[in-house]
Amino acid sequence: MTTPPALLIAGHGTRDTGGAEAFRAFVREVARRNPGLPVAGGFIELSPPPLTEAVAALAAEGVRRFAAVPLMLVAAGHAKGDIPAALARERQRHPGISCAYGRPLGPHPDLLRVLDRRLDEALGVADAGGAERRSARAETTVLLVGRGSTDPDANSEVFKAARLLWEGRGLAGVETAFVSLAAPDVPAGLERCRTLGARRIVVLPYFLFTGVLPDRVRDQAARWAADHPGTEVRTAGVIGPTDELASLVLARYREALTGDIRMNCDACVYRVALPGFEDRVGAPQQPHHHPDDPAHSHAHSHAHSHSPTHPRTPQNAHDDHAHTH
Incomplete structure (x- = not known):
């Protein structure tokens, strides 16, 4: 059986030993849940192991392709610049390896x-x-x-x-x-x-x-x-190493490998059942009018492909998505 591309989980790092160990334990748990998938984790700063060692360990195991997922909630400086730069350096250190880069996690x-x-x-x-x-x-x-x-x-x-x-x-x-x-x-x-x-x-x-x-x-x-x-x-407590977090990391891994990112539909009420909006799932975006501007007709444009009919009222006709004039 062909070994799939490896998963590299990239963490921020912390001076708190408990927090760093929680990350390392989470990486081990993701590996346990996915037998046959090479999984490694490393930090940008402050905590061992650094990303350099994590990539070196994968390369030593014969890994030539992997996807890196930033274990971060927002696309801040580390996710935007530091991790991609570190990965570029590792590609130079290990000729022949290639990597895809995933999105940060939230808000999901x-x-x-x-x-x-x-x-x-x-x-x-x-x-x-x-x-x-x-x-x-x-x-x-x-x-x-x-x-x-x-x-x-x-x-x-x-x-x-x-x-x-x-x-x-x-x-x-x-x-x-x-x-x-x-x-x-x-x-x-x-x-x-x-x-x-x-x-x-x-x-x-x-x-x-x-x-x-x-x-x-x-x-x-x-x-x-x-x-x-x-x-x-x-x-309240922090999010923690939950089942949801492990599943989301795998989703970002698969997304990075396929390149199937497109527009961010993580929180689209026409795809995901958010509290109070469950009736919207699967409904199409209908052409709509502006109650305050009846002289204009508007052609609704959106990159999603959803269907069945979802009737709209003047009160909710302009509450969902971008449109063109």
């Missing part, structure tokens, strides 16, 4: 579902009935906290994740903050929640594994809560 509906579970765990309603769960959520504002970057594009993806988390989940609101390099920081984000009327806030770290920065999020939230006893603050 599978990971949003994990965040949903972490929220329920923080609220103590993971095993509660539907009515109790809905009531707890209706009184809860979430502060989604990302790593933070000097790259505005990367920061904008955290805001996208926050919006997708808000949609259809019955929460009082979802706000966004960052633990480093970008504003608003965690205390400012909590203050915004309080100013908007939140009485209970769940701080939800948008991180894959434990580490220095998730610990900082928890510490900053605890200090702010101590100074504001009138506001209940709870901090």
Whole structure:
């Protein structure tokens, strides 16, 4: 049987030994789930093994083709520049090898579902009935906290994740903050929640594994809560090495090998059942009009290929996708 191209999982790295070991354990678990698939993992910085050693280990096993998946939630500097540069160097060091490069992970509906579970765990309603769960959520504002970057594009993806988390989940609101390099920081984000009327806030770290920065999020939230006893603050756990994460890494691996990326349909309600929008799955995008501009007709254009009919009303006629005039 022909051995498939290898999977190289590229991590950021952390000074936290527990977080680094969580990454290494996740790489081992992905390998265990996929017998026959060569799997290796390495870090860009701070933690062993470095990507250089991971690629060298694959090459020593006779691997000549692999796909690298950045185990990162947003396309920040490491995913955009450092990892591709490291892979280019490794191709020079190991003549004859080739690699494809996958997309970062989020925001993806599978990971949003994990965040949903972490929220329920923080609220103590993971095993509660539907009515109790809905009531707890209706009184809860979430502060989604990302790593933070000097790259505005990367920061904008955290805001996208926050919006997708808000949609259809019955929460009082979802706000966004960052633990480093970008504003608003965690205390400012909590203050915004309080100013908007939140009485209970769940701080939800948008991180894959434990580490220095998730610990900082928890510490900053605890200090702010101590100074504001009138506001209940709870901090949820990180995403962690879940089944959803392992499946998504394999999906990004296959996507990289086939080149079948096209437009980003990860969170398209016509392909994926998001909470409150399940009826849209499989429906086509119909030509539509603008209620406020009846003099113009609009031809709807979209790169998806979905069907059956989904009737539209004036209230929802202009709420889905880009169009051309």
